[in-house]
Amino acid sequence: MSATQAITNVQVESDSTERIIAPGIEHAAEMWRIARDSVTLDLNPSYAYLVYCRDFSRTTRVAVVDGKVVGYVMGHVRPEKPHHLFVWQVAVDESYRGRGLAGRLLDELFSGVAASDDVHTVETTITDDNEASQNLFASFARRWQKAPMTVDPLFDGKHFPDNHDAEKLYEIGPIFFFDDELLAEVEQARQRAESLG
Ligand SMILES: CC(C)(COP(=O)(O)OP(=O)(O)OC[C@H]1O[C@@H](n2cnc3c(N)ncnc32)[C@H](O)[C@@H]1OP(=O)(O)O)[C@@H](O)C(=O)NCCC(=O)NCCS
Numbered sequence: 001m002s003a004t005q006a007i008t009n010v011q012v013e014s015d016s017t018e019r020i021i022a023p024g025i026e027h028a029a030e031m032w033r034i035a036r037d038s039v040t041l042d043l044n045p046s047y048a049y050l051v052y053c054r055d056f057s058r059t060t061r062v063a064v065v066d067g068k069v070v071g072y073v074m075g076h077v078r079p080e081k082p083h084h085l086f087v088w089q090v091a092v093d094e095s096y097r098g099r100g101l102a103g104r105l106l107d108e109l110f111s112g113v114a115a116s117d118d119v120h121t122v123e124t125t126i127t128d129d130n131e132a133s134q135n136l137f138a139s140f141a142r143r144w145q146k147a148p149m150t151v152d153p154l155f156d157g158k159h160f161p162d163n164h165d166a167e168k169l170y171e172i173g174p175i176f177f178f179d180d181e182l183l184a185e186v187e188q189a190r191q192r193a194e195s196l197g
Helices: 003-008 025-038 046-055 101-117 131-143 180-195
Strands: 018-021 060-065 068-078 081-092 121-126 149-155 167-172
Touching (some): 018 101, 025 060, 025 081, 068 101, 101 131, 121 131, 131 149, 131 167
Antiparallel strands (some): 060 068, 068 081, 121 167, 149 167
């Protein structure tokens, strides 16, 4: 998907039955169920998913297949850094994994929020043992203009009261939208620079 396509398609059907949409409170229970079944995710109280669906629906997306929620990404724009989207959780039902769905959820969320909120950077935190999540965000960075990605310590084990693993901060961006022609010129310039060593 090109940047210009993405910015105009906040709600997209990637096949006849899959829809990626901003959630309503009726979707919160299924988000909670997916988080619970993932086992790897911290399970927030069901109340937290309800609050996110009510108050942060603009920065959250669910994937719905045949009327059932099969994946979600939830986040918020950081109050202290209004150009930064913090992605709190992304999860896909086990039976729908490996089909690019998490990537599509991130693409739809980012393109929508970049358009509505002038966001240019995505933040998330990942534990060292979550290779799937690391690859998901590295893949997102590559897809979006090969955006720079930095990894830094954020929440150490000692910050957590419950033996939680350390969470490192992944920052991807800045990612700016250009029209396709300009994007092609930028890519050509990048390739020329690379060939010059
Ligand atoms: C992480 C998760 C959301 C990925 O969902 P998905 O729909 O299968 O991911 P995608 O198919 O969009 O894959 C995105 C990229 O991640 C890679 N990836 C996905 N699952 C992977 C795995 N288990 N191991 C290694 N890489 C993986 C894919 O190869 C792909 O990379 P590519 O674009 O370079 O080919 C899913 O495994 C999940 O729900 N896990 C449990 C919850 C969790 O850990 N969430 C992340 C922390 S909030």
